[in-house]
Amino acid sequence: MIDNSIFENKKAAYYTLGCKLNFAETSSIGKLLSEQGIRRARPGEIADICVINTCSVTELADKKCRQAIRRIGKENPGAYIVVTGCYAQLKPEEVSHIDGVDLVIGAEQKLDILSYLKGLGKNEEKGRIITSASKDIRKFTPSCSADDRTRHFLKVQDGCDYFCSYCTIPFARGRSRNGTIASMVEQAKNVARQGGKEIVLTGVNIGDFGKTTGESFINLIRALDEVEGIERYRISSIEPNLITDEAIEFVSTSKRFAPHFHIPLQSGSDEVLKLMRRRYDTQLFRHKIEKIKSTMPDAFIGVDVIVGTRGETDECFAEARNFIESLDISQLHVFSYSERPGTQALKIEYVVDPKVKHLRSQILLDISDKKLHAFYDAHKGGNAKVLFEHTPKEGMMHGFTENYIKVEVPYDESLINETRRVKLGDWNKERSALTVDAFID
Numbered sequence: 001m002i003d004n005s006i007f008e009n010k011k012a013a014y015y016t017l018g019c020k021l022n023f024a025e026t027s028s029i030g031k032l033l034s035e036q037g038i039r040r041a042r043p044g045e046i047a048d049i050c051v052i053n054t055c056s057v058t059e060l061a062d063k064k065c066r067q068a069i070r071r072i073g074k075e076n077p078g079a080y081i082v083v084t085g086c087y088a089q090l091k092p093e094e095v096s097h098i099d100g101v102d103l104v105i106g107a108e109q110k111l112d113i114l115s116y117l118k119g120l121g122k123n124e125e126k127g128r129i130i131t132s133a134s135k136d137i138r139k140f141t142p143s144c145s146a147d148d149r150t151r152h153f154l155k156v157q158d159g160c161d162y163f164c165s166y167c168t169i170p171f172a173r174g175r176s177r178n179g180t181i182a183s184m185v186e187q188a189k190n191v192a193r194q195g196g197k198e199i200v201l202t203g204v205n206i207g208d209f210g211k212t213t214g215e216s217f218i219n220l221i222r223a224l225d226e227v228e229g230i231e232r233y234r235i236s237s238i239e240p241n242l243i244t245d246e247a248i249e250f251v252s253t254s255k256r257f258a259p260h261f262h263i264p265l266q267s268g269s270d271e272v273l274k275l276m277r278r279r280y281d282t283q284l285f286r287h288k289i290e291k292i293k294s295t296m297p298d299a300f301i302g303v304d305v306i307v308g309t310r311g312e313t314d315e316c317f318a319e320a321r322n323f324i325e326s327l328d329i330s331q332l333h334v335f336s337y338s339e340r341p342g343t344q345a346l347k348i349e350y351v352v353d354p355k356v357k358h359l360r361s362q363i364l365l366d367i368s369d370k371k372l373h374a375f376y377d378a379h380k381g382g383n384a385k386v387l388f389e390h391t392p393k394e395g396m397m398h399g400f401t402e403n404y405i406k407v408e409v410p411y412d413e414s415l416i417n418e419t420r421r422v423k424l425g426d427w428n429k430e431r432s433a434l435t436v437d438a439f440i441d
Contacts, residue, residue: 006117007036013047013079014040015072017065018055020202020236022085024153026053027145029084029113036114047076049117053110054085054095056172058338062087066098073100080117084110086172089131096127106131107173111141137174140212144187150389150417151234152196156184156220157203161211162239164266165277165344166309166337173204177212181223192229197387197417199224200234207242218247225254231387231419232402237262237304240288241280248288252295258402259299261292266306268323269316275348276309282323293328300375300404301329305364308357309337310348317360325367330375330404332368336361376434379405379424383440386422388415398433406433 012033016026029051030040041047050072054065065087073081083095084105092104105116109130116130143155157178160170191199201224203209209217224233233256235243240263251257263285267273270281292299305324307317324332336357339346352360384407388399392411399407399415401424408428409415425435 007033007038010038010048011041011045012038012049012051013072013076015050015052015068017053017068018057018061018085020153020200021143021155021158021204022053022055024143024145024155024202025110025141026051027153028111028141028143029053032111032114047079049082050076050079051082051084051113054083054087056086056090056168058335059340060336060338062091065095069095069098069101082113082117084113086169089172090168092129092131096129100126102126102128104129104131106137108132108137108139111143138177140177140179142179142183142187144191150196150387151198151200152191153200153202153236154184154187154191155203156201157206157209160205161208162205162279163277163344165275165348166306166340168340168343169204171342176205176208178203178209178215180213181215181220184220185223185227188224188227188230192227195417197231197419198234199230199232200236202236205239205242206236207238217242218244218250221247221250221254221257225250225256227256230256232256232258234258234260234404235262237264239264239279240285243288245291248291249295258404259296260402260404261299262302262304263288264304265324266304267309267312267316268305268320269312270319272309272312272316272320275311275345276306277344286323286327289327289329298379298403300331302331302333302404303327303329304333304335306335306337307360307364308352308354310345310352311350312337312352312360313350321363321367324364329371331372332364334361334364334368373431376405376427379403380426380434381437382424383421384424385419386436387419388417390416396428407436408433409436 014026014030016022052069055061069083080102081100082103083101088095088104089107095101095104103116140158145153159174159176161176163170188199207217209220265285266276266278268282273281384401386399386401386407388397395411396408397411421440423437425437428435
């Protein structure tokens with residue numbers, strides 16, 4: 001039994017590093033603490049509890065987590081510091097020895113946080129660790145962000161069974177698992193009741209949805225499409241071998257799913273894809289892009305790419321670059337390969353020099369800039385539905401079209417969380433968004 005008196009008059013601050021899935025789970029943690037009377041610390045206030053939800057996708061991510069933990073501890077002297085997430089799951093001992101850390105909670109335990117806050121306000125030993133081995137992480141815990149963002153992130157799946165040679169996420173998140181379609185629909189209905197307009201479906205490997213319930217991803221999106229009150233859904237990162245032609249065709253004719261896809265390629269070289277232990281080749285990937293564009297010519301397609309992996313020779317990179325340039329995509333998300341302990345990639349002998357890795361990254365980022373600007377240029381002067389967000393910046397506010405074009409207008413509170421049809425104008429001064437020529441309705 002938890003002594004709720006320890007939560008009286010307490011303030012909590014929440015920090016999220018990494019993926020959309022982490023944002024959804026941090027929001028759920030915040031809701032749990034709020035139900036116990038712990039209010040969110042306001043800007044400038046020193047929190048009594050700091051919850052830091054970490055990422056460990058690369059070595060750089062680990063470094064950023066360590067820096068954030070130390071900074072947050074200094075900004076909130078005397079606070080009870082809780083660290084959770086993938087970095088905490090993979091390297092709990094390392095995290096526990098960072099100055100100021102009181103509690104380290106693994107992936108399986110993060111949404112049972114209340115059970116482990118009993119040390120709050122007591123002289124309990126710092127750096128307490130509560131984690132499970134990755135093979136034991138099997139429980140699916142539902143999460144849906146419900147903060148002050150226009151977009152909500154609905155966790156539909158967790159974990160991964162793929163074990164790509166470079167990746168530690170299966171060790172951090174455990175095996176693939178999911179909730180039921182009925183539970184996802186109910187959460188979407190709750191978002192609609194709260195006035196939410198847009199939901200992003202998120203998870204570690206969302207195309208694997210249904211593995212633990214005998215259901216399927218296509219039936220999930222069909223069911224969600226019927227939820228009244230939600231104006232649009234976005235599908236977050238989905239494996240190319242799991243986004244079926246049937247799902248693509250459904251999105252193209254659906255009532256609420258946006259023509260916006262995020263598909264990890266990781267390499268445009270078939271040789272490197274084999275070394276990565278990916279479950280597709282470039283031929284399949286090209287087919288998926290062409291299928292999307294043939295049914296939804298205006299669709300936004302974001303693509304993840306890793307450069308400098310072990311085994312990526314000059315010839316392999318040249319092949320990858322040519323393949324990527326040939327694709328009708330909108331943007332690249334470029335990551336530099338990072339050595340991760342315990343991965344099979346460490347057995348590959350050919351190592352890319354860090355300077356070469358950096359050069360390759362810049363080459364792909366330049367390609368991304370050209371593709372993104374060309375995508376925006378093609379839509380200038382056209383009409384689009386924009387859902388406006390709340391955050392003001394230097395007197396301006398932003399929104400996104402269905403196909404994920406960022407739009408900028410002078411701040412107007414009445415537009416927050418509203419969808420308006422507009423005529424798209426030219427680039428803003430920073431060339432980071434398009435302006436609005438006119439509001440059509």
